[in-house]
Amino acid sequence: xxxxxxxxxxxxxxxNIEQEDIKKASSVFHEKLNSxxxxxxxxxxxxxxxxxxCHYYLADRDIKSLPVYKLNLVNQVFKKYFTxxxxxxxxxxxxxxLDKQMVQEWVDSLFGRCSLxxxxxxxxxxxxxxxxxxxxxxxxxxxxxxVPPGLQSTVxxxxxxxxxxxxxxxxxxxxxxxLEEELQAEVNDHKAxxxxxxxxxxxxxxxxxxxxxxxxxxxxxxxxxxxATGEDWTFSSEYFDVTNYGLYNGDDEAAGRMSGRxxxxxxxLGCQTLVLAECGHGFNSNRWEAPEWLKKKYEFEVxxxxxxxxxxxxxxxxxxxxxxxxxxxxxxDPCNLVRLGGVIEEQRYIVRNSVSNFIEMTPNxxxxxxxxxxxxxxxxxxxxxxxxxAGKIKADQIKNTGAEVVVTPCHNxxxxxxxxxxxxxxxxxxxxxxxxxxxxLIINKK
Amino acid sequence: xxxxxxxxxxxxxxxxxxxxxxxxxxxEVAKALAQVEEGIEFLTDEHWAVxxxxxxxxxxxKLAPMVRKICKSTGFQLKHIFELFPSGPAKGACKVAGLPKxxxxx
Numbered sequence: 001x002x003x004x005x006x007x008x009x010x011x012x013x014x015x016n017i018e019q020e021d022i023k024k025a026s027s028v029f030h031e032k033l034n035s036x037x038x039x040x041x042x043x044x045x046x047x048x049x050x051x052x053x054c055h056y057y058l059a060d061r062d063i064k065s066l067p068v069y070k071l072n073l074v075n076q077v078f079k080k081y082f083t084x085x086x087x088x089x090x091x092x093x094x095x096x097x098l099d100k101q102m103v104q105e106w107v108d109s110l111f112g113r114c115s116l117x118x119x120x121x122x123x124x125x126x127x128x129x130x131x132x133x134x135x136x137x138x139x140x141x142x143x144x145x146x147v148p149p150g151l152q153s154t155v156x157x158x159x160x161x162x163x164x165x166x167x168x169x170x171x172x173x174x175x176x177x178x179l180e181e182e183l184q185a186e187v188n189d190h191k192a193x194x195x196x197x198x199x200x201x202x203x204x205x206x207x208x209x210x211x212x213x214x215x216x217x218x219x220x221x222x223x224x225x226x227x228a229t230g231e232d233w234t235f236s237s238e239y240f241d242v243t244n245y246g247l248y249n250g251d252d253e254a255a256g257r258m259s260g261r262x263x264x265x266x267x268x269l270g271c272q273t274l275v276l277a278e279c280g281h282g283f284n285s286n287r288w289e290a291p292e293w294l295k296k297k298y299e300f301e302v303x304x305x306x307x308x309x310x311x312x313x314x315x316x317x318x319x320x321x322x323x324x325x326x327x328x329x330x331x332x333d334p335c336n337l338v339r340l341g342g343v344i345e346e347q348r349y350i351v352r353n354s355v356s357n358f359i360e361m362t363p364n365x366x367x368x369x370x371x372x373x374x375x376x377x378x379x380x381x382x383x384x385x386x387x388x389x390a391g392k393i394k395a396d397q398i399k400n401t402g403a404e405v406v407v408t409p410c411h412n413x414x415x416x417x418x419x420x421x422x423x424x425x426x427x428x429x430x431x432x433x434x435x436x437x438x439x440x441l442i443i444n445k446k
Numbered sequence: 447x448x449x450x451x452x453x454x455x456x457x458x459x460x461x462x463x464x465x466x467x468x469x470x471x472x473x474e475v476a477k478a479l480a481q482v483e484e485g486i487e488f489l490t491d492e493h494w495a496v497x498x499x500x501x502x503x504x505x506x507x508k509l510a511p512m513v514r515k516i517c518k519s520t521g522f523q524l525k526h527i528f529e530l531f532p533s534g535p536a537k538g539a540c541k542v543a544g545l546p547k548x549x550x551x552x
Contacts, residue, residue: 150547150549153549154549154550157549157550164549164550164551165548165549165550166509166549167512171512171514171515174512174514175512175514178514178518208550208551209550209551210536210550210551210552212512213510213512213513213535213536213548213550214513214534214535214536214552215513215534216513216514216524217524243550243551279551378551378552379549379550379551381460381461381462381464381547382461383461384460384461384462385461411551412551415537415551415552418533418534418537419537422532422533
């Protein structure tokens, strides 16, 4: 029931935005802009090269889906409030007020037609960081309570409970205990552990809450890999959530609180390396953005689990038998991990060592298309139909490889790929990278 | 906005096929959701064991249960839950049990 009321109140607010909120929005916008971002906003030469880079535009050919159109929505407001000509003669330079209509357009285009994937940014003639500017504008909407419900409730749940699915501490501990028993049975060793709160452990591992809640095979897979290497690692009983939907609703304060919890867990347990699960936006948030949100340098190292596992293979700490994965496998590159995160070759190295028949999709690496589920899209039901439509290009990429299995190091991508699989009848299996490693893993009897 | 018709009554679904009003759920609605959303023509006793556990947990706590609890209470292996509901516990089983869409990456 709570959700319905929330949806209704959002619709009401969207229809009746108050003058007071407009004032607040404009002042928040001002606070968020510095000279760098103003320069970015002033730099678009309207070349239109971004059009063909965007999976939304490629899917619907709607002018509102053009990256330049979306950027211009932000730019028009910038001109109105922060330029001389815009203040004096807005009509002349296409400046627009952030009025009711504009707010509605912002919500529709900046939340509903963008997954913050950064493909337009990569291809922009002027190098304009379009996703960053769109995120900034989302932050303005966030400050006046105009984030679409499913996205905002995911942030709220994380802030309220410590993780984005509201998993209680008891449920978390019982799930780990259960998975530990399963691991012991699988490797036939009653000493196999999924350690909790082990002080001074080398690695602190985190998860996406959906793993514990609904899809625990990926936790088991990582547990098995750590077991095979004899790694010194631990979970935290308090803070285990790698996600940070503050990256998507643009609320820097909330984003800082979420990432700050992982810093607290690291400090409390005295671990050396914070290891981020297979989660694109969680990696981007906690590896790159969080020190900015927290205004604080990390005192520890932060790595993706992919960097850890690829080192294990390189150093011979695990043995893999690729013949155990005989099906044809392709790899999907999550935008936040690859294009925006810089982890590009590790997953390829891992997959090539774990399967006997690997094929790249085209394009790939930093040029890859978004699956369509990023940017908080999976959480915003009101845009679900567009999300599935915008995922067609990804579905086609997968089909063209002829692969039977799609591997991707991101749980958010996995969920969208599961939907594309159903909607476009792809008939593929979808797995995390560590799951495919675990399938190929040779366990030496101890 | 989507809808399904159950015994002449129109039931509203959100754009992802979850019930717009979870209180409208009953066994007939579950059967219709299973057919339309999951492609399951006939709900077996095993399906019902999962659905009823999830539904009761939701009625009591207003939350979806952890998959561990679903496995423990029904005695099914995780793999079997996915066999019963191909879209998985969230977009398969919880949807058929009439829960609202969970928060997070689902």
